[in-house]
Amino acid sequence: MLRIEGLRKNFGGLKALDGLDFEVPPRSILGVLGMNGSGKTTMLNCINGVYIASSGSIQLDGKELTGLKPAQIFDRGVGRTFQVPRVFSRMTLWDNLAVPLLSRSMTRAERDEIRATWLKKVHLFDLRHNYAEELSGGQQKLLELARIMVSRPKLVLLDEPFAGVNPTLSRLLIDVIRDMPGETGCSVVLVSHDLTSIYELSHDIIVMHEGRILARGDAETVQSNPDVVEAYLGA
Amino acid sequence: MIRVMIPLALAVLALFAASLLTGPAGIGVRDGLAALVAGDGGPLTLIMREIRLPRAILALMIGGSLGLAGAAMQGYLRNPLAEPGLIGVSGSAALGAVLALQTGLAASFALGLPLMALAGALIGVMLVMLLAGPRGASLTLILAGIAVSALAGALVSLVLNLSPNPFAASEMMFWMMGSLADRSMLHVWLAAPLMALGAGLLLTLGRGLDALTLGEDAAEAMGVPLSRLRLQLVIGTACVVGAGTAVAGAIGFVGLVVPHILRPLVGARPSRLLWASTLGGAAMLLAADIAVRLILPERDLKLGVVTALVGAPLFLHLILKLRKERI
Numbered sequence A: 001m002l003r004i005e006g007l008r009k010n011f012g013g014l015k016a017l018d019g020l021d022f023e024v025p026p027r028s029i030l031g032v033l034g035m036n037g038s039g040k041t042t043m044l045n046c047i048n049g050v051y052i053a054s055s056g057s058i059q060l061d062g063k064e065l066t067g068l069k070p071a072q073i074f075d076r077g078v079g080r081t082f083q084v085p086r087v088f089s090r091m092t093l094w095d096n097l098a099v100p101l102l103s104r105s106m107t108r109a110e111r112d113e114i115r116a117t118w119l120k121k122v123h124l125f126d127l128r129h130n131y132a133e134e135l136s137g138g139q140q141k142l143l144e145l146a147r148i149m150v151s152r153p154k155l156v157l158l159d160e161p162f163a164g165v166n167p168t169l170s171r172l173l174i175d176v177i178r179d180m181p182g183e184t185g186c187s188v189v190l191v192s193h194d195l196t197s198i199y200e201l202s203h204d205i206i207v208m209h210e211g212r213i214l215a216r217g218d219a220e221t222v223q224s225n226p227d228v229v230e231a232y233l234g235a
Numbered sequence B: 001m002i003r004v005m006i007p008l009a010l011a012v013l014a015l016f017a018a019s020l021l022t023g024p025a026g027i028g029v030r031d032g033l034a035a036l037v038a039g040d041g042g043p044l045t046l047i048m049r050e051i052r053l054p055r056a057i058l059a060l061m062i063g064g065s066l067g068l069a070g071a072a073m074q075g076y077l078r079n080p081l082a083e084p085g086l087i088g089v090s091g092s093a094a095l096g097a098v099l100a101l102q103t104g105l106a107a108s109f110a111l112g113l114p115l116m117a118l119a120g121a122l123i124g125v126m127l128v129m130l131l132a133g134p135r136g137a138s139l140t141l142i143l144a145g146i147a148v149s150a151l152a153g154a155l156v157s158l159v160l161n162l163s164p165n166p167f168a169a170s171e172m173m174f175w176m177m178g179s180l181a182d183r184s185m186l187h188v189w190l191a192a193p194l195m196a197l198g199a200g201l202l203l204t205l206g207r208g209l210d211a212l213t214l215g216e217d218a219a220e221a222m223g224v225p226l227s228r229l230r231l232q233l234v235i236g237t238a239c240v241v242g243a244g245t246a247v248a249g250a251i252g253f254v255g256l257v258v259p260h261i262l263r264p265l266v267g268a269r270p271s272r273l274l275w276a277s278t279l280g281g282a283a284m285l286l287a288a289d290i291a292v293r294l295i296l297p298e299r300d301l302k303l304g305v306v307t308a309l310v311g312a313p314l315f316l317h318l319i320l321k322l323r324k325e326r327i
């Protein structure tokens, strides 16, 4: 599905990404942990084309993504959310979900159906005619997730989906994300500081540190890795 | 939305009719319209069809274009202070026009000046696109526009400076103030195709501009092809503003003030502002062109002077209102 080899990104002298290698198999969730500034968001920005990688290769289903523009990468089936939720506050929820469908060829009925499906999944269907500015921060995160999922992405990049979300909505969010690979066939790269959610959701975990991968494996392997314990978990 | 569009459309219609009925010849409403429609070949028909009709049509087209281009530019740059002249089109069109006057090309055939102005606009916009590059952010576009405007402005000054006599220089100065007096259907036909093309390009930007309100990276992540959107914006603006400047000279403030006034009325979505601003721009320019004929009928008051005189205080008012809201 997604295969990353030797990915580097420099900002001047700063090596934000210093040689990443990993793979995300089909229908799986890759959890990404790492301290502030370890390069997680930069990695997502390189995958979806916001940043041009300094070197390395990013392949989706065997096709190279590096060098493409973000809109082209979106068309290849990569969707993402942002660390700080960004919704169209002066549009209704229903209109919000129309934006990523602009470049998709779908009939009116298909559009309406998929929008309704996702708004129901995130429990916002009843509010569909309200303006997005009326939502709480946590609900905006849910709306953002629904907005990217209506475009039926093959690969979904989630940047801190649980930040600032209360426990009830977090629970809902976890359930929705867990079901996504099975229901839509997508793979997920899940960046989060929330250890419990990462452990609960991920099939595989990587821990980043200063632009490199410090440890990888399932929840148990990562938790018991002495480097991780020292550098990240601080225990 | 509808509550804004219908009054605007009615205002444009009324002003268009009023423009047809304004002029030194003092033609009555019924006589004027009869001469326009029936056309018996007499002097009345001539005045209505050859003098007043092109003037009203040009005011409608140019005002609408300026309003539209202003709304599109403000939406793209997400800055309410942006205006269509920002990408250097009007400046380079002015340079073309001034050169046409200087070389005598303007005097040798009727469309000499507008064609030179169009050529200037074309060269200017190509320079801007070359400078801004294919993948740059909106800031590079602004900087490229400023650079080209400054260069064109300097060259206009040079031409004025070297003009053979004061009469030639004042002719250029007057042209740059903008006017719709003594334009013919020839001017309409010259501008119309370009304006239609440009308006088509700009009016279809709406959804992309809506997506852009979240920032360039978020819009692109939702599949909005930014480089194509920008190309469409620049070419569309160049067509409408280039054609408008070519036939009427530089007319300021319409593209800046109209979207600004209408924004609170239609809501914060750029797509809604495009149509509203088109109508608003047409209404403002039709009104201004009526005003120049009524206020000082014998003195050839220039259109660009009036729009600036009206536009600047309106803008000041908006600034003061904004300041009050902040506090």
Ligand SMILES: Nc1ncnc2c1ncn2[C@@H]1O[C@H](COP(=O)(O)OP(=O)(O)OP(=O)(O)O)[C@@H](O)[C@H]1O
Residues within 6 Å of the ligand: A011, A014, A016, A034, A035, A036, A037, A038, A039, A040, A041, A042, A043, A083
């Ligand atoms: N556009 C940029 N220009 C310069 N430096 C940048 C840029 N973007 C990120 N960086 C730097 O790259 C490093 C990695 O940043 P990044 O945002 O990827 O971290 P992160 O792991 O997402 O952190 P957080 O957990 O705080 O979100 C940081 O040192 C940051 O300052």
Ligand SMILES: [Mg+2]
Residues within 6 Å of the ligand: A040, A041, A042, A083, A159
């Ligand atoms: Mg981050």
